[in-house]
Amino acid sequence: MTEIPHGLIKGVVLKRHDWTTRLFSLFVEAPINTYQAGQFTKLALPDGHGDWVRRAYSIVNNPKQMEGHQQMEFLIIADESGELSPRLKALNSGDEIFVGKEASGFMTINEMPQGVEDLWLLSTGTAIGPFISILETPLLEIRFKNIVLVHAVRAQSELIYQERIQQLFNRYNKRFHYVPIVSREHVTGTLCGRIPTLLLNRELEKSAQCQLSKAHSFLYICGNPNMVKDTSDALKELGFNKHLRRKLGQFSSENYW
Ligand SMILES: Cc1cc2nc3c(=O)[nH]c(=O)nc-3n(C[C@H](O)[C@H](O)[C@H](O)COP(=O)(O)OP(=O)(O)OC[C@H]3O[C@@H](n4cnc5c(N)ncnc54)[C@H](O)[C@@H]3O)c2cc1C
């Protein structure tokens, strides 16, 4: 077999859970270094021609979970035309997989400015994953008055993690607000449309029962790059600024492709 490239280590697939025909969770064990909630690492496979195909995937679980940080869940959507994701979809328990030893990424609690009272987590599709990791951080309730999780998907079947979300309601009580958005179906109890429009017409705040404010809110935006761009534009229109280490602002983002 081709030599394992620097930075990758061998792991094993523990199991695969299929949410829909395209959306699945891959549970992997590998001796990676510890990471921060919200970060991503690489998954890789040899391409059969002496090279490797590797892509970034966010870690869904919290590093402080009982099983330890070396058992990881990845939430993945298989793109039939893609090089790696359909191959990951074909993996089963006991299969070999290669994982980046060091996780990275700045969408973490530590990167946020101090003094934030309301945390807004805006996601499309598989980008709910890193937010679940953040929300499962021990003692997070001490830090925020309100936490709003927004998950926008095309179809109701993609509104996953309902059991974990129920546990978050139990844990955070009135501080936790969950806003599901289904863009291509009308589903009772969910919003219909897209995040930027729902921000501009204030429907998102109404549904979350939480008001955005420049003084108290911080937003993380993650997923489809077009959504990230349009949402950033909408937030700027509402008077919010991008957060930089050298210049404090109210929102920050991570693009998935
Ligand atoms: C920081 C970071 C974190 C990421 N985390 C995840 C994750 O947790 N889960 C995940 O499924 N993907 C994630 N991705 C995307 C992932 O790295 C791959 O790009 C994706 O799996 C497609 O790889 P591929 O080789 O199959 O297809 P490629 O040939 O590389 O890409 C095919 C096309 O698929 C689309 N696409 C890629 N990723 C997604 C996605 N997540 N949702 C919708 N459409 C997409 C794009 O249009 C892309 O052009 C992340 C990317 C980055 C940069």
Ligand SMILES: NC(=O)c1ccc[n+]([C@@H]2O[C@H](COP(=O)([O-])OP(=O)(O)OC[C@H]3O[C@@H](n4cnc5c(N)ncnc54)[C@H](OP(=O)(O)O)[C@@H]3O)[C@@H](O)[C@H]2O)c1
């Ligand atoms: N999910 C499926 O059933 C399906 C089927 C065939 C192919 N695919 C492919 O699979 C990949 C992943 O699909 P996905 O459904 O997980 O992710 P996605 O295409 O990013 O859609 C997730 C959510 O993001 C919204 N969105 C897209 N562009 C936006 C923008 N500019 N501003 C705000 N919101 C925006 C979508 O709304 P809209 O619905 O309004 O776009 C949808 O609610 C894509 O490459 C897609 O082409 C998915």
